[in-house]
Each structure stands twice: as structure tokens, then as C-alpha cells.
Amino acid sequence: MEDYYEILGIDKTSNSGEIKKAYRKLSIKNHPDRGGNPEDMKKINAAYHTLGDDEKKRMYDMQKNNPMFGAMSGGMPGGMPGGMMGNPEDILNMMFGGGIPFPFPGMGGGMGMPQVRVFHNGRPVNMPNMNKPTPIVKSLEITLEQAYTGLNYPLKIEKWVMEENVKKIEHETIYVDIKAGIDDSEIIILRNRGNMISDTNIGDIKLFIKVINNTEFVRDGLDILLTKNITLKEALIGFQFDFKHLSGKTYTINNKPGKVVTPDFVKEVANMGMKRTRAHPASPLVGNLLICFNIKYPETITEEQCKQLAEIL
Structure with missing residues (x-):
């Protein structure tokens, strides 16, 4: 795997401004129109394309630092071709989409080792380095009168829950406490009430408030x-x-x-x-x-x- 940090000449702790500054400096120096090597320029562009995007940077760091990803990118058990799972997003989709159950770091070994995992109520626990599920987004319409008094709004949601590496769909009604005085276009975040990977990794619910005014x-x-x-x-x-x-x-x-x-x-x-x-x-x-x-x-x-x-x- 290419070391994008080394290519750009930056530290792993560099912020977005420092990453962009390093990229601009190298792109000017190595641009083919200025006599630079096209292959070097491709590597610089690839490095910035990944490290310059927060989400892609997280996936890259996860793949680089987690030995599980390195093992899977080199070849899969059961005859699966090497490189098939080189993309960290593909690996996560396989893990959390009801696919092949892989061992997790810190849970008892890697490839060829006992796959010892800990579950609570059928859900895996202590799964480090896993991104928080994307939030469930809902739009709520209330009247101006309800915005004045406040209300307890019954919100019906559909969410997924991981149980033994299988994604299961659940339906739930959550009573949302909407405070008096809420305004149009405000956003309410319900922390840790959304999609669930494990008991310690639960997504949020993001509610966009729309106030309907039919009064004088x-x-x-x-x-x-x-x-x-x-x-x-x-x-x-x-x-x-x-x-x-x-x-x-x-x-x-x-x-x-x-x-x-x-x-x-x-x-x-x-x-x-x-x-x-x-x-x-x-x-x-x-x-x-x-x-x-x-x-x-x-x-x-x-x-x-x-x-x-x-x-x-």
C-alpha cells in the first residue's frame, strides 16, 4: 500500500490546511508542464484525493493501521481472490451487510487464529475503529400553535441493528420532546437512537423541523x-x-x-x-x-x- 503521508511529506496529525498546502507545493514542483514526472504527479494526486477528504482519510487510516484489512487485501480464506476486498468500504459492507463474519482486532487473533468474539444479546461488543452509522434523517411538520406550546411528538422510524453480523430491520416509535419556542428549519439531534452496529456504536437521528403557519x-x-x-x-x-x-x-x-x-x-x-x-x-x-x-x-x-x-x- 502506498504511504500517502510520505508522498505528500506530511505527518499523520496534519490538518486539512497543511495537507492542502503540501499538495499545492508538490503539484507546482512536479507538474508535467514544468518538467515533472507524470507518474510522480499521479501519486501526488492520488494521495491528496484520499487525504484531502475526511471520510476517505478515515478509511485509508483504518486500512493502513488495521492488520485485518491488510490480511484480507492479500487473499481471502476459502479461495476468495486477493485484492477483491482491497477497498475498505467493501470490507465494511461485507462485515455489516450480513456477509462473512471476520475476526476483529483485539477479539482473539486474525487469519488462521481462533475467531473469539464477545456478544451481548446477540450483538457484538468492543469493536474498535468502526465508523459510527450514518444518521437517520427525518422531517417533522408541526403547527405554529404547537411550536408555541411545545409537544411530545410520536416519531416512527425504521432502523437496522446488527445481530451476529446480520443486519436486521426494526421499527420503533420514539417520543420526541419538542421544546416550546422551536423555530422553522431548526434541527434536533437524537443521540444514539438510530442504526446500531453494537451496544457501544449507535448512530443518531437528525430531525429537521418545519413549522406550518395557518394563523393570522x-x-x-x-x-x-x-x-x-x-x-x-x-x-x-x-x-x-x-x-x-x-x-x-x-x-x-x-x-x-x-x-x-x-x-x-x-x-x-x-x-x-x-x-x-x-x-x-x-x-x-x-x-x-x-x-x-x-x-x-x-x-x-x-x-x-x-x-x-x-x-x-
Whole structure:
């Protein structure tokens, strides 16, 4: 196996920036257009193609450092051709896709040695260097009212569980605690509730929240906005109306005669917006309710009305 670290002249602990810097330096120096050796350039490109990608780098390090991979790439028991399993991804798929059970490092030997493995409830334990399963991704739709109050959402999932090197499908209902104040496009991570390789290697569940708003309110951070259309008459002599809050309660808003509502007037009602829990639940973050008044003026008025208004105003 080529030593990609040696080819790029870097350490195994080099970060992505150092890997890229080394690649650029070598590619300029060894480029065929500058008189470099094409074969050397191929090796440099191959090294960077692997080490420059986090996932491929992990697979490369696993294959390079794990003697199990070296044994399998040189030839398989039972007459399987050497090189067939040279790709670490193929090896992992065989191991976790219900294929041939191989011994794992630290579990009692390698090729030609006793294959002693430890299981708990039919599942292998203490399997080092295994990547965590990819997360199960789900999208949850909730209403704005549910986002205001919070809820316990019953989430149905399908996941796989490894039992004696066989992948088995299971169905489960998980009750997800969605906190009050959650916003649209937020992501909830359920740690170690997804696909399972072993008791110590369990994937996550990633939930994308979609808040559906079919109300007359508009959310603005923790504040909620309510636009109320009123007539010129109501702006001048008063009004009263009811509205249903996101909490489900009904409130009455009025303006007594003598207090004129001006264009674009906004009434702010403290602590009636969205609530958001924080480190100290006893003192959550709370927004306000903003009632925005939009005065609808008449398109025309009569001469008599003009005279009356002139006398009054």
C-alpha cells in the first residue's frame, strides 16, 4: 500500500490546511508542464484525493493501521481472490451487510487464529475503529400553535441493528420532546437512537423541523405580529375586537372614544410572544405580541360629509 503521508511529506496529525498546502507545493514542483514526472504527479494526486477528504482519510487510516484489512487485501480464506476486498468500504459492507463474519482486532487473533468474539444479546461488543452509522434523517411538520406550546411528538422510524453480523430491520416509535419556542428549519439531534452496529456504536437521528403557519400571526424571532385592519371611523371614535392567541385563549382589544389611532400605530403587549427555555427554566426568554393597525380610508366621500368633517375637525 502506498504511504500517502510520505508522498505528500506530511505527518499523520496534519490538518486539512497543511495537507492542502503540501499538495499545492508538490503539484507546482512536479507538474508535467514544468518538467515533472507524470507518474510522480499521479501519486501526488492520488494521495491528496484520499487525504484531502475526511471520510476517505478515515478509511485509508483504518486500512493502513488495521492488520485485518491488510490480511484480507492479500487473499481471502476459502479461495476468495486477493485484492477483491482491497477497498475498505467493501470490507465494511461485507462485515455489516450480513456477509462473512471476520475476526476483529483485539477479539482473539486474525487469519488462521481462533475467531473469539464477545456478544451481548446477540450483538457484538468492543469493536474498535468502526465508523459510527450514518444518521437517520427525518422531517417533522408541526403547527405554529404547537411550536408555541411545545409537544411530545410520536416519531416512527425504521432502523437496522446488527445481530451476529446480520443486519436486521426494526421499527420503533420514539417520543420526541419538542421544546416550546422551536423555530422553522431548526434541527434536533437524537443521540444514539438510530442504526446500531453494537451496544457501544449507535448512530443518531437528525430531525429537521418545519413549522406550518395557518394563523393570522407572523413570527418575528420571539415576537409575534398581528395586523389588524380598522376603518377611519374606528380609528377616530374607537373600536373593540376579539382575537384567539396561539395559546388558545381569546383576548379582547379595545380603544375608547377620544383616543385616536394614527397610521401605522403598533400596540406592544409584553410577554405574549413565543417562549424559549434556557439554562434556567424558571426564567425563559419571552417575546412580545405586536398589534399593527392598518387604517382603511374610504375611497370617496360626499360633499355633505366633507362639510361635516370640516365643521368637526
